[in-house]
Amino acid sequence: MSPARRFFRWLLRQEVISLNNIIYDSPRLVIETKDILLPNGKERKYLFVQPVEAVCILPTDEEYVYLIRQYRAVIDSYILEVVAGGMDKEGESKEDAARRELAEEARMQAEEIIPRGFVYSSPGFCTEKLWLFEARGLSPCEDLEMDEDEIIEQVKVRKEDVFSLIASGEISDAKTIALLTRVLNQ
Known part of the structure; x- marks a missing residue:
């Protein structure tokens, strides 16, 4: 532990x-x-x-992972990260929340949503539990309405390039690094 x-x-x-x-x-x-x-x-x-608890989703296929570049007002910058969002809908399961966020932010649907455990975002002061998922069997889905504060662009990254992007600091989001590591080190 x-x-x-x-x-x-x-x-x-x-x-x-x-x-x-x-x-x-x-x-x-x-x-x-x-x-x-x-x-x-x-x-x-x-x-x-x-x-509230949240879900993080990494869409993958044989060669690529699909991240999003999203503007984050708190750091006044765009950041490369996995799809993520709060589980704030009454009665929604973790998997349903993952599918909803995947559709909203990445405009994708998945045949499989695979649980990859969880991480705490910052346990020194925050109780937030982030549930991690991998999405496989991807296909486009109809546009769902994004939250008005979401400024998002999809970014396709070769799996072989992921760890060099982490090492260079281009990927610096902790939840993203945790999920990429869990999925790509399987």
């Missing part, structure tokens, strides 16, 4: 010694502080950023 996972399990078992202070609360995100009593007897205030 990774150190981050052990820490998260430990943190979830800790005694909360004061009421939570909710800073922000919406259907997609809760931000709060909690005072935690640590095993060494010390108290510490932790910031918990709690978004």
Whole structure:
């Protein structure tokens, strides 16, 4: 078990010694502080950023992976990444969310959606769990409406070029690197 996972399990078992202070609360995100009593007897205030769980999807075929180049306002830049999105629809399964995001962002549908586990996005302060999927048997699908803040272009990358793009920093998104590594190291 990774150190981050052990820490998260430990943190979830800790005694909360004061009421939570909710800073922000919406259907997609809760931000709060909690005072935690640590095993060494010390108290510490932790910031918990709690978004909805999300899915990340890597469309693949025999030779290529299909990424998207998307504008991210928070870093004021375009970034090369996998298709991803929040699981914010009531009753939607992980696989259904993956298929929806694949259609919305990559304009693709897949015969197979293969689970590749999960990662935490930033477990030092964030509870977000990212469910990883590979999509195979790709075909185009009808255009679905993108979110108004999504500025996306599809990018086809040869599998043999992926790790040099990571090494050069052209692919710098953590969830993308995690999913590419899981799929291409099979």
